[in-house]
Amino acid sequence: INTQVTTAAAPFGLHYAPDPSSQTICTIGGNVAFNSGGAHCLKYGMTSNHVLGIKAVLATGEVVEWGGGSRERLGPDWCGLFVGNEGLFGIALEITLQLLPKAECFHTVLAGYRTLEQAGDAVSAVIASGLLPGAIEIMDALALEAAVAAVHAEYPPGCEAVLIVELEGPREVVTIERERLDAILAASAPVEMRPARDADERMAIWKGRKSAFSAVGRLSPDFTVQDGVVPRRKLGEALRRIAEMSRETNIRVANVFHAGDGNLHPLILFDGREAGALQRSEELAGRILKMCVEMGGSIT
Structure with a gap:
């Protein structure tokens, strides 16, 4: 759940920026599928600006991994392509998020x-x-x-x-x-x-x-x-x-x-x-x- 990420990160002085109105009930997987924003997207951007890596299963059944723990990487931005696909390309299994200082x-x-x-x-x-x-x-x-x-x-x-x-x-x-x-x-x-x-x-x-x-x-x-x-x-x-x-x-x-x-x-x-x-x-x-x-x- 979206708010659970920020709650877990809070003791470390961090938070997850995207905050849809439904953040107490919406899932991170759903946020990725729809590239959700929220009240604070004006300053911090959408979900796509905070996803570092994705492990997903494609419609073909193939399991793929893109990105990692840093934005400093070479090659096409497959994570950016996947975020907002609304389930057409596949389903996210694991998502690596970027956290920001509170x-x-x-x-x-x-x-x-x-x-x-x-x-x-x-x-x-x-x-x-x-x-x-x-x-x-x-x-x-x-x-x-x-x-x-x-x-x-x-x-x-x-x-x-x-x-x-x-x-x-x-x-x-x-x-x-x-x-x-x-x-x-x-x-x-x-x-x-x-x-x-x-x-x-x-x-x-x-x-x-x-x-x-x-x-x-x-x-x-x-x-x-x-x-x-x-x-x-x-x-x-x-x-x-x-x-x-x-x-x-x-x-x-x-x-x-x-x-x-x-x-x-x-x-x-x-x-x-x-x-x-x-x-x-x-x-x-x-x-x-x-x-x-x-x-x-x-x-x-």
Whole structure:
């Protein structure tokens, strides 16, 4: 299980960087098959950036070994080819992972906004400043409602969107960067801005975000999750257009996504017991993904 790797590495001052929202239940083999990312992929990259070696059985039954204990190797990057193959090439038997030193210091800020577009514009401002946070995440009002109900997350009431930005690294660097980040977010007109004062408050902020996907199940009998990306500079516009489509179709859409790289995860809520509900949700999903492509993004 993904989190078990970091738990085992923690006594040695190390951690495994890829952290999908399902990290408490997803397997490393599954992460490799789908090249999973997570909240901190903005700074640290995807699973493919953290796999050093793979032992796998191919569809032919042949057992192969690629890579090893170091990235300093010659020849084709067979590990890179295998990661993300979704089971088409074979099944991983053993995986050698790269672990990173745990960050010395964190600065986590939660900011609430009146509109999703404001939150998206704040993300653009942070990225344009040259800062490289460990994570930038957004949750909309529906996702916030679900997280509050599921894990009693304490988020600013009455907000249409919450932005979570986390800096991490050497203490000297974070101390300097936090002043810039706080100034940028303060200038983005948030309803409320709440820096975490200690590790407990930091974990409380992340608890709601990590539970958001499963928590949405409290709001609807069924939902579908899509995965697309748009250029970060168009994030605010994309969120506004999704909200317009939701109102137009009278289908609720919860947005939870990795804002730092423009990776959208719209959760389209429906009741499969209603005639035509699934089809309508799939049609809306198609429109959202088509919009991503039209805006210069892609389907991921």
